[in-house]
Amino acid sequence: MKKLLIATTNAGKLKEISNFLKDLPLEIVSLNDIGISDDVEEIGKTYKENSQMKALFYAKKSNLPSISDDGGLEISAFGGAPGLKSKRWVGHNSTDEKIIEHMKKIAKQLPNNNRKAFFKVVLSLALPNGKVWSVTGEIKVIIAKKPYLKILKGYPYRSFFYLPQLEKYYHEKELSENEQKLYNHRYIALQKLKPIIKKTLGLKD
Secondary structure, three states: OOOEOOOOOOOHHHHHHHHHHHOEEEEEEEEOOOOOOOOOOOOOOOHHHHHHHHHHHHHHOOOOOOOEEEEEEEEEHOOOOEHHHHHHHOOOOOOHHHHHHHHHHHHHHHHOOOOEEEEEEEEEEEEOOOOOOEEEEEEEEEEOOOOOOOOOOOOOHHHHEEEEEOOOEEEOOOOOOHHHHHHHHHHHHHHHHHHHHHHHHOOOO
C-alpha cells in the first residue's frame, strides 16, 4: 500500500484530513510517524505559495508524496483581514485561548449588518520530484457574538463560526457527520484533490 504524508503539526488538521481520505487505499503517515520535526517558515504572499512551499519541502525531506495546506479567516468588515496572518493575529506565541479572547473583542466590534466572513484553504499535493498540484476550498460563515463554549483544539476560530442556514455553530459537537463534510472548506478542497491523488499515485477505484 502506498504511503501519503499529511505534512502538518496541527493535530486537528491531521485527524480531519486523514478521516476525509480514509476511503482511498493509502497508508496515511504523519510527520511524527517518520521522525520529521523540521518546521517551514511561511513567507509566501498567498495561501497557495505557502501551501506549495510546505508540501514540496516535506515531500523532498521524506521522499514521500505529501499534502500540506494553508488558509485563513477573511472578515468582510475588516477588508479580508486577518487572511494570511490568521495564525499569528495575536502574535507568534499564539494559542487557542489567546485567539478566543481576541475574537471575543472582534465579535463585539463587528456591526450587526456585516458579520460575514469566509474561511479559505489551499491544499497542495507534492511529489519528491518537485511536481505539485493545488486546489481550493472555502465556506461562508457569520461571526457569532458569543463563542461556542467548547473549544475545538487546533481550531479556535470555529468557536465563533455560525452557519445561519443550519442555525448551528461550525463545530464538530454541533454538526452531523454529513454536515461536517458539506460545510467543511478542507473537505470541499479534498474532493477536488482526490482524483489528482488517485491518478498521480496510480490508485485503483
